[in-house]
Amino acid sequence: MHVLQKNAIETSVPNVSINPKTKLEWLLAIPKVPNNRPVEKRVNKMNKHFVKDVKSIHNFTVFWVKNDLLVRINGEDILVKADWYVADGNTRLLSNKQLNNPDHKATIGYNPKHDVITKIVEITTEKLFLEEYYSIDNSAATENNGDLIRGAMGLLGVEMMSKKGKAGTFGSAISNAYPGDNTSSILDKVAYFRKELLLLDECGVFNTTETALQTQHFYCAALMSAKMYSEPSSQRDRLVGLLKDISRMDFDGLRTSNDKWNGMTYLIYQSVMPNKHVNIYDEQFHKSTKFASWNPVVGFMLYCIDNHMGDKLIAKKGVRPSTDPIAKGLSRTRDLLGTLYPTS
Numbered sequence: 071m072h073v074l075q076k077n078a079i080e081t082s083v084p085n086v087s088i089n090p091k092t093k094l095e096w097l098l099a100i101p102k103v104p105n106n107r108p109v110e111k112r113v114n115k116m117n118k119h120f121v122k123d124v125k126s127i128h129n130f131t132v133f134w135v136k137n138d139l140l141v142r143i144n145g146e147d148i149l150v151k152a153d154w155y156v157a158d159g160n161t162r163l164l165s166n167k168q169l170n171n172p173d174h175k176a177t178i179g180y181n182p183k184h185d186v187i188t189k190i191v192e193i194t195t196e197k198l199f200l201e202e203y204y205s206i207d208n209s210a211a212t213e214n215n216g217d218l219i220r221g222a223m224g225l226l227g228v229e230m231m232s233k234k235g236k237a238g239t240f241g242s243a244i245s246n247a248y249p250g251d252n253t254s255s256i257l258d259k260v261a262y263f264r265k266e267l268l269l270l271d272e273c274g275v276f277n278t279t280e281t282a283l284q285t286q287h288f289y290c291a292a293l294m295s296a297k298m299y300s301e302p303s304s305q306r307d308r309l310v311g312l313l314k315d316i317s318r319m320d321f322d323g324l325r326t327s328n329d330k331w332n333g334m335t336y337l338i339y340q341s342v343m344p345n346k347h348v349n350i351y352d353e354q355f356h357k358s359t360k361f362a363s364w365n366p367v368v369g370f371m372l373y374c375i376d377n378h379m380g381d382k383l384i385a386k387k388g389v390r391p392s393t394d395p396i397a398k399g400l401s402r403t404r405d406l407l408g409t410l411y412p413t414s
Contacts, residue, residue: 072154074132078190085192092188097130098163103155103203104148105225105257107217109164111237113179120165120180128186131158131206133193141196141225143261148225150199157191158206204255215241215256222260228267234276234284235267242359243289246368246400247297249408262413266296273310274317282341283316286359291371294403297411299379312378330385333378337371350391366391369399 073096078087102109120127133155140147156163162180169179193199219238223230230236241256244267248259260267270276275292278284292313299309316334321342324335331339339346344356350370355363370389373396377384391397 072134074154074188074190085194087190089188089190091185092130094163094166094182094186097132097156097159097186097188098167100132100154100156102160102163103133103157104150105203105221106157106160107221108224109161111220112161112217113164113168116161117165117176117179120162121178127162127180128182128184129158130156130162130186130188132188132190133157133199133202134190135193135199137194139193139196139199141199143226143257146226146261146264148227150196157203200255200257204257218256219244219260222257223267225257226261226264228260228264230267230271230276232271232274232276235271240267240276240286240289240293242286243293246286246364247290247293247404247407248413249404249411250413254413258413262411263293263297265300266293269296269310270313273313275313278317279320280338280342282321283338285341285357287357287363287367288341288371290364290400291368291375294368294372294400294407295375295379297407298403305379308379309375312375326386328386330383332383333374333376336384336389337374337378340370340374347387348389348391350389350396365397365400369396372399372403 074089074092075087076089077091078089080087135150135152135155137152139150139152141150142148165176165179166181168174168176169181191202193202216238219241220236222228223238234240244256244259244263245252248254248262250258250262270289270292275289276284278288295309296313299305312334316338319334319338321338324338325331326335326339340350344350344353351363351366354360355367370391373389374384376395376399389396
């Protein structure tokens with residue numbers, strides 16, 4: 071019997087019990103739920119709230135996963151071992167660990183002088199596991215898009231190397247690139263682009279030399295292209311080379327004297343010097359994430375990548391943004407991805 075069960079009281083809700091006299095050290099010994107957001111980034115800014123006399127701050131939620139689960143996400147099975155997991159309260163627990171660690175610099179944090187309250191939820195199915203976890207953090211609005219993305223990457227084993235990749239700062243990009251239902255969870259979207267996210271990170275897309283490329287629009291175009299050109303291997307290798315070149319290229323190193331440019335040159339040039347030669351899209355859309363910005367900006371970037379992949383040069387003053395390849399590039403590519411690589 072787990073120590074949490076000793077004082078647990080059954081409730082009228084099936085498979086839910088309450089332990090009203092939980093020792094904090096019991097919770098400190100329990101691992102966090104696998105898809106929990108990385109709490110290290112939040113703890114410092116939350117410490118000032120943890121010292122307030124708010125009674126609800128002492129409520130925790132623990133999942134009792136009673137059997138091994140294969141959580142199926144976009145056709146991939148993720149193993150969650152039978153065990154006890156803290157689902158709500160991990161930031162407070164880390165705060166307490168740091169505060170009571172003599173080698174840590176924390177001076178304030180979560181440090182109750184009394185027992186706490188734990189809700190125990192028995193989990194027996196993958197559906198219940200996901201629904202219960204996301205009901206906690208979505209309803210409380212304690213997770214922003216980045217939190218959810220980091221949690222999804224943790225569950226799926228997506229280990230990014232770059233700072234921005236680890237932070238999950240591509241929420242708008244992945245949502246606009248995803249060809250499935252708009253209401254699909256972040257977990258579904260990260261699972262769909264799992265390999266592509268790792269590829270972008272490896273190619274330096276989240277850490278480009280030109281900071282003007284570090285936009286949701288470029289991340290979106292790169293994600294879609296990585297999926298689109300993932301097969302055959304020769305095509306994938308060519309795209310990897312292109313993304314690496316774009317990520318490393320300095321604007322001053324571009325060759326712009328000719329009347330025709332390759333796709334990489336035009337993409338970088340427009341990102342750094344928007345509309346210098348042709349009014350490709352409204353300049354207010356340049357680094358915006360407004361709804362109206364996605365089709366023209368991402369459509370243009372996909373147009374550049376596709377032309378580069380096809381060894382086609384683009385006339386410096388010959389880009390016509392109203393034409394189908396640009397104006398409908400985003401929606402057309404998204405539809406094609408959904409056909410070639412269904413979301414479920």
